């Protein structure tokens with residue numbers, strides 16, 4: 056561990072001195088009667104650290120300050136990244152949790168501030184909490200004349216001018232850069248003309264549409280710096296991710312060198328994959344359609360947490376929703392108190408709604424062993440020092456291998472063994488992964504996907520840039536592919552005026568562009584009794600998240616929506632904590648607009664192109680939080696909505712399906728089941744989650760005139776996910792096929808072909824026929840994962856009014872399954888058990 060970044064946990068009181076992770080795991084398994092819940096155990100070996108000498112240019116004052124904070128010497132990867140940055144190279148350091156990425160940028164940035172009393176540094180973090188942590192770290196070095204300060208939505212007006220004039224290390228976030236600093240660049244001219252470094256921390260969180268927006272905010276920053284005569288060096292820090300140099304290059308628009316070898320020391324970890332047992336069939340069949348067939352991951356995690364705490368093992372449990380974290384902590388406390396009254400007090404929940412002081416107190420209590428168990432939401436909310444635990448429980452696949460390692464990285468002290476357990480949820484991807492450890496271990500983590508060329512991002516961002524300073528032809532190169540077309544359409548729309556000197560923004564007001572949401576103006580969420588504004592939900596998500604009757608979580612507090620007024624953009628809510636969650640349902644139709652690329656594989660066709668999706672939220676289900684049991688389904692009266700986006704789709708000829716033994720009547724259920732599983736498995740290929748993606752399947756689509764499965768990006772203009780699916784089609788559909796075929800259920804379950812967000816109530820579905828469909832596709836599709844680009848195929852363009860999906864009225868069978876993504880959820884969030892609003896932590 057980097058001595059500066061971590062506080063090692065003290066040995067836990069009451070912990071058996073000889074308990075190895077293997078012993079603990081053996082005892083956990085032994086409590087299960089019947090089938091062994093552990094599907095795989097992986098030993099991740101310990102690694103010694105590789106220290107490096109301080110760079111020669113690091114001033115003695117800085118070295119002394121760092122040494123006082125406990126940094127004896129940098130690790131080799133820190134020194135390597137620092138050297139590159141100091142030499143003026145843009146660099147990304149992409150290494151594991153607690154590998155000391157901060158030092159990699161602090162060294163060159165602070166050395167430069169000390170050497171040049173005028174230089175400045177801009178630091179960007181995705182959350183205010185992280186910026187506050189970094190401020191503490193930099194301020195704690197007590198370096199003369201640096202004057203670090205955070206500048207965000209919470210900064211009092213009175214302090215802002217002082218910061219602009221005097222701070223030389225400003226910590227902020229992309230939203231503030233976009234809304235505040237760049238539009239007010241004239242006030243920042245002194246800071247920008249001296250800007251030496253731009254630090255982008257946790258840069259892997261800038262993915263999808265949000266990432267594409269941030270990419271252009273950074274181009275706007277580079278443009279303003281250039282206008283003031285500066286070309287700052289970019290230093291990026293990322294969690295371990297696939298091909299970080301390319302992702303960082305796409306994000307900044309610059310050539311970026313990558314440092315990826317983690318040379319910090321690490322304790323060994325025993326990593327177990329855990330599949331909760333199947334419930335007896337009478338219990339599962341008595342419940343409604345979506346009740347889990349397996350014991351819920353929340354209950355299983357709560358039991359494991361109670362068991363490890365009872366052993367005196369300091370344990371952190373990661374749960375994807377705040378509510379889930381509360382449930383896990385409460386259940387663990389209850390079981391412990393039943394065993395030994397008072398023991399339950401050693402377990403707590405940890406969530407974003409707590410004040411920073413409260414969170415730090417909980418972290419401290421866990422590190423010192425006063426507290427033995429903590430159930431928490433995602434890793435970004437946790438302090439960077441919370442590492443060195445005895446055990447980490449991960450309740451449900453956290454969405455990416457990168458997040459998995461980030462969470463597991465909290466376990467294990469140098470020279471000491473630790474335990475990590477991934478508890479599978481009842482879901483196709485989780486099930487696939489616990490039965491395919493090769494997909495988790497010894498494989499590179501996912502690449503971060505973003506698409507700065509998305510016209511729905513590029514156009515608004517160019518408008519922002521033009522409002523900051525007129526655009527010139529040279530700027531078009533900076534903004535990349537599609538910039539000229541986007542500028543032309545802004546001129547056509549009357550937003551820009553072309554003059555000999557460039558393109559000018561025509562309005563007095565600045566363009567309104569939200570980096571995190573898209574698809575309509577934000578809707579305000581107001582507490583009816585007090586008139587207090589709790590937050591906003593972007594228009595694209597409002598039908599799903601804040602329809603009447605929806606349970607809405609804000610800062611860990613639960614509210615129920617009384618009314619949603621779309622004309623006024625306002626939802627009224629009251630505080631209430633029911634023991635159910637709500638899940639919106641919709642009906643969808645889709646038409647093909649154009650084909651970008653395709654593979655003609657005989658009876659099978661694979662396509663990438665633009666589509667129009669029309670959807671309407673028509674009802675919602677209420678489900679018990681603890682069990683997932685469906686209480687009831689209630690109708691909603693909301694208007695239909697349109698989305699133009701990018702889709703990947705495949706067609707299969709009816710003849711080949713008949714030959715494969717799929718009866719004509721079973722084709723809709725076969726395609727629908729394949730679609731669900733394919734959506735569930737796509738996150739294996741791209742850094743998305745299934746809520747970012749929608750799908751639709753039909754036995755005959757008017758635009759393709761064949762049985763077709765569509766999977767589309769749930770964001771206007773696309774976010775790169777469908778494109779990634781197309782690029783890895785064979786591997787993606789192979790994993791989909793295997794996940795279905797290998798599921799132990801008989802007729803389909805949430806672990807294979809059922810979907811938690813199906814607009815058709817998971818009907819019709821045919822599990823065995825889905826495997827036959829995918830076998831036909833895989834037998835014909837070229838195995839290479841790079842289909843040849845065929846360009847736009849003439850004649851594939853369809854009219855926009857075709858629909859395929861009849862709403863399931865009058866109890867009639869429908870011929871299409873459809874499911875819709877939730878729209879613009881905050882991309883930095885992990886997948887949630889419940890729908891929650893985008894973060895308001897700006």
Ligand SMILES: [Zn+2]
Nearest residue numbers: 798800804807
């Ligand atoms: Zn199944």
Ligand SMILES: [Zn+2]
Nearest residue numbers: 813814872873
């Ligand atoms: Zn469906």
